């Protein structure tokens with residue numbers, strides 16, 4: 075045993091550490107919770123940011139994450155409570171030393187919703203509302219820069235250094251929406267984004283995930299319209315079970331679900347027997363040893 079410990083010690087010391095942090099656990103209401111936003115930390119640096127809802131700018135600063143360390147921002151969809159703080163990050167980035175282009179993943183267009191390129195251009199293009207910041211979209215500029223990368227509704231995969239990113243379209247009423255899977259050093263973290271949970275794409279993407287961050291925005295008694303936008307607790311349980319995820323994080327907590335946590339948990343437990351965690355702002359979950 076002692077010899078084994080000594081042999082394994084170098085791997086133990088240099089093993090990649092990964093943490094999942096909730097920046098915003100709330101929805102679009104007036105609330106003490108920030109709106110949807112998450113970080114994945116790798117070896118003590120925030121490398122992945124998912125969604126940038128209202129309040130995420132302040133929470134990001136509180137988390138001690140730094141924009142220079144980010145490898146990618148992934149937007150699940152362009153509802154306000156998932157994207158509204160983006161301009162704040164862009165302006166603050168301008169005051170940092172970051173020169174590496176920051177990729178921002180987002181959806182294709184549908185109905186009232188622009189694709190990711192149009193979304194960024196309407197903010198920062200020459201005709202945009204923040205045209206004074208147009209240098210961030212200009213490749214020749216010396217200052218802080220971003221780059222939109224479109225992920226359509228098909229299952230897509232890309233590799234960014236050690237980070238493997240899977241994405242697939244999920245049903246969220248009329249809104250083009252994506253779920254994302256991040257695989258780093260043998261760990262897999264999946265974000266459902268907002269979705270009704272209809273279809274099989276999400277289960278496929280989430281297969282064997284260490285953590286599934288699911289949005290618990292409605293109770294089981296929600297009306298038809300809300301069910302076309304969000305998963306019921308039973309639906310979350312079915313998806314977590316079918317995907318065989320090890321831990322389930324319930325986020326996007328809205329006021330209509332407050333006080334119904336036990337009821338929801340029982341409905342989820344009817345299908346899913348694994349670990350359940352209720353998200354709180356700033357909660358940081360270590361996937362591996364610190």
Ligand SMILES: [Zn+2]
Pocket residue numbers: 151153246249268
């Ligand atoms: Zn939404």
